[in-house]
Amino acid sequence: MVTLLSDGVFLRNGEELIEAKSVQAHDAGWDAKEAAKQTMAYRILKTHQQADGMENLKLKFDALASHDITYVGIIQTAIASGLNEFPIPYILTNCHNSLAAVGGTINEDDHVFGLSAVKRFGGTYVPPHMAVIHQYMREMMAGGGKMILGSDSHTRYGALGTIAIGEGGPELVKQLLGRTYDIKRPGVIAIYLKGKPGHGIGPQDVALAIEKAVFANGFVKNKIMEFVGPGVSELSVDFRNGVDVMSTETTCLSTVWRTDDKVKNFLALHGRPDAFKEMNPGEVAYYDGAVVVDMSKLESMIAMPFHPSNVYTIKEVNEGGKELLRHIEEQAVNQLDNTSLTLGLADKYYDGKMHCDQGIIVGCSGGLYENLVAAANIVGGKSVGNGRFAFSVYPSSQPIYLELMKNGALVDLMEAGAIVRTAFCGPCFGAGDTPNNEGFSVRHATRNFPNREGSKPGNGQISSVGLMDARSVAATAINGGALTPATEVAYDESVPEYHFDGKPYEHKVYSGFGHADAKEELVYAPSIKPWPSIEALNDNIVLKVAAYIDDPVTTTDELIPSGETSSYRSDPYALSEFALNRKVPEYVGRAKAVRAMEKARQEGKLAELADPYEAVTTAMQLQVTPEEFWSHASIGSVIYANKPGDGSAREQAASCQRVLGGAANIAREYATKRYRSNVMNWGMLPFLIDETDKNAFGVGDYIWVPNVRKILESGEDTYTAYVIDAKGHTKEITLHLGELEAEERQIMTAGCLINHYAKA
Structure with missing residues (x-):
């Protein structure tokens, strides 16, 4: 299913993996140092390098992105450091504190500040509920050969040929001030995809299989994952995006995928044909290692509490029964300071399956068009029941919401009892749809860290999350919360053609890059405080x-x-x-x-x-x-x-x-x-x-x-x-x-x- 090659590999003609230590590589006389220049990652980094050589990189990015948890502090820091105008496109989305539900006026105060800032400095403002940050960037900004820096860890647009990196706010400040992102040239790991995903297998299944293989051993830590191999062609762009965004959980630095006509069509559909660039490794490219993924052998996967790398097949969890669930809970609770708390996992096992309290499909990984179509196909004409199990879906952008409305997928979801919400990242970081005490939520989301779903162990309140693909979440929903792999459910896998309608963006997104207005006043509020003064380092x-x-x-x-x-x-x-x-x-x-x-x-x-x-x-x-x-x-x-x-x-x-x-x-x-x-x-x-x-x-x-x-x-x-x-x-x-x-x-x-x- 997933195999690691750790001693360096050559990739010939984009198809054939050859271990560097092999006789074949030796007889061919390939030079690893020269062949490393033939990776897609090397070529993109080279075009963005501002210094001499390629070992010590000083990079400038093509665009920046932040959401409403990070952009106020970034802009405040940049202003204090001398900001006059955004030198490159800077997109501010409002997908984290969209609900403005806690703390009085402070959330909406920040949104008002953000809009005033893009008017003053020349940026783009995406209002609340319009799109989650990464879906907007995929639809409107990413493209072949670009580099994008975002103040969110899941900044990943590799499937469109973009090296995108998630960093802390100060690194964006440097770019706003015309400075560089300084780093040693990272290693590059080939993610070699082969085979074709079977019935019921979605992008989260592929992502979790990779996560399980590479997280604990640090195989790709701070490296660039380069997706290659014949299996890439078997995947839609939506599927690729779903795998790509989860790469953050491996601790890699970034990703990039080879591109093809599917990517070309995706960008053209979104009104940006010029953003396409055909990208492939050179004739012979060298990688520091490889992760070989045979997608035809994948099963429906689930990451159990409390990490995306704690991965089992759904079948393993159900067959392991109470004994396995007790073992999983013991490991999970050991990560909490209050080990007297219980997750109640074993109590949820009966009738041969684990039972869940909630199912969520959300955000930059789950709320994609094809995921929600698959979920609608599975639940259509059925019921999620009127019992304890709750089921919610969040389309990741208004254009996706609009298309699902037009083609009837939302009708199937809502008639089955699903709650359809607007674009929002809340459940991914613990704001919204928090389960009950000792509740277990299955989610197509990005993380299942302790407390990530919103529980408060310090107050004796604890719940937990299992990550799995939207298809298996929907399969679980029609079985009353009984954990069910999508591979065991018969459903129509056809996907209606997607028609992008950009009118929501045209009519509501403020696009002001290149049109800074120094006369525009920044709108502050009582909750927006400057950073405290900090002294220099003493002797x-x-x-x-x-x-x-x-x-x-x-x-x-x-x-x-x-x-x-x-x-x-x-x-x-x-x-x-x-x-x-x-x-x-x-x-x-x-x-x-x-x-x-x-x-x-x-x-x-x-x-x-x-x-x-x-x-x-x-x-x-x-x-x-x-x-x-x-x-x-x-x-x-x-x-x-x-x-x-x-x-x-x-x-x-x-x-x-x-x-x-x-x-x-x-x-x-x-x-x-x-x-x-x-x-x-x-x-x-x-x-x-x-x-x-x-x-x-x-x-x-x-x-x-x-x-x-x-x-x-x-x-x-x-x-x-x-x-x-x-x-x-x-x-x-x-x-x-x-x-x-x-x-x-x-x-x-x-x-x-x-x-x-x-x-x-």
Whole structure:
């Protein structure tokens, strides 16, 4: 079904995979370094490279995209850094806080601010309920050979020939200011598709099979996944888009697919024939590895709580019964801080199947035209029942909604008892359609992290999500919530031809790129607050450990929960109150106490810093006065986590730490480049530590890092630090920052991205 080739492969004529270590490759005399230039990814990167060579990339993008959880902070940061006009198309969508349901006027206030900003700076504004961010970008912006940067982790338009990358907001700020995205040239992994998906198999089944194979081993981490092979031709563009967007869950950097007449027709249908570019690898292309997917052997899949890589076949879950469900629940609950909670999974097994409480088809992965047509074909003429099971679908754009209305698919869905909603990302991040306590929801959505569906374990409320394809969600719906693979349901697989009607966009989307109006006033509101001032990095730093998280992986949703908290994203202070509140509820109070000490230091109230001063000077035998010590040292909090940053690109996972006085993170490794970049762009030090040293400190300990600024500026990467516990015991540890670009050093030295650009 899925096979990994890890030692490097050549692809000949786009069809034949040959392992680099094989006799055939040796006899042919192929050179891996030269053949690597024949990948589609290399060619796109080269056309966007602003510097010499191809090892250290400095990239400029063709367009930017943000939604209403991220764009206010990005624009505020850019304004503070000198923004005058959007230099490239910048699309603001309103698909996350569309409902304006929490926090009074603050959500709609942000929407009003967004519209005023695109009028002032020359951008595009997509109103609430019109389209989810990634569907709009597929329909109206992506194209062959382009690069697009988005402040959402699922920024993926590879199926249309675009390398699209999801990053934290500060990286978009750099593009708005005419700067570059700096990165070492990433490796490229071939995703070689062969065969044809069978009856009942949809894009989520393909995506989850890949996710299962590559996540835990980091096979594609921070690399570009290049989709090739004869199987690509067997898939519609809609199907490709559905697979592509889920690639984010592998922790890859981005994707790109070979293009063909199907892509050409898709772009022409959407009124953009010039956006098509035929793209294929060269005659002989080299890849750092390959994932071979035989789609003809795939079964209906389900990702069980709490990660998209925790994948089983639906058949396995049903045949495994209560015993397997107890095992799944035990693993899942171990990821929660409150292990007394139960998901009730085993209790949902009876009559030979697991039973579900809810089915959702939504967002940039689920709400696509063909997914909803398939769901309508399955439920048409049947009933989802009047029992506990609830079924909702969300078309991902108004044009898709309109076409489903015209061809009768919505009639079939609604007559069966489905609730049809507008374009909205809410269920994907915990805002809307939250299941009941101990409820289990099956969803064609992007993620099933803990609390992602909106539950609150800290309040004793817990529910969970299984990810599966829209076809199996619909099959489960007509069986009263009994978990059912679509492969076992007879239905018409024909899909009516799609007719794109762009009138909703023509009549309601504001398109102002190239027409900035400096006389247009930005419309602020009480909830839109500026970023606090941040000081530059001092010579030395005292860190106080405010949270120690020993989970294998810590998601950005755990660092700053999504859902209702996202309504406060335009007020850095209000949002920071939620930092780690579902993982380490004590963190905010601890961090604030350290922040208060740093504020006292800046104001010269040194008596309030007696404890850290005494602890460090005594342990290190420093003969300095408080005035001398604190003139060359700052104090800030630090979080330890083994592998933080999996999941969302939201910069708030880092900025909330900074607002609370965070000065550094310490980790064994960082789950994603985007989270590490967020940490650095907000002026915090993303320290790395060896396994042997990670147990040397705990919550409440001080960590003294002398000469931190000097070492950072020198380009060296060994920071000798000293842990000082409550009893005055001292232990030496070694920290590293890993590979850094010159500008990243400058940003951290300046204290944050805003300071760095203010100095420029």
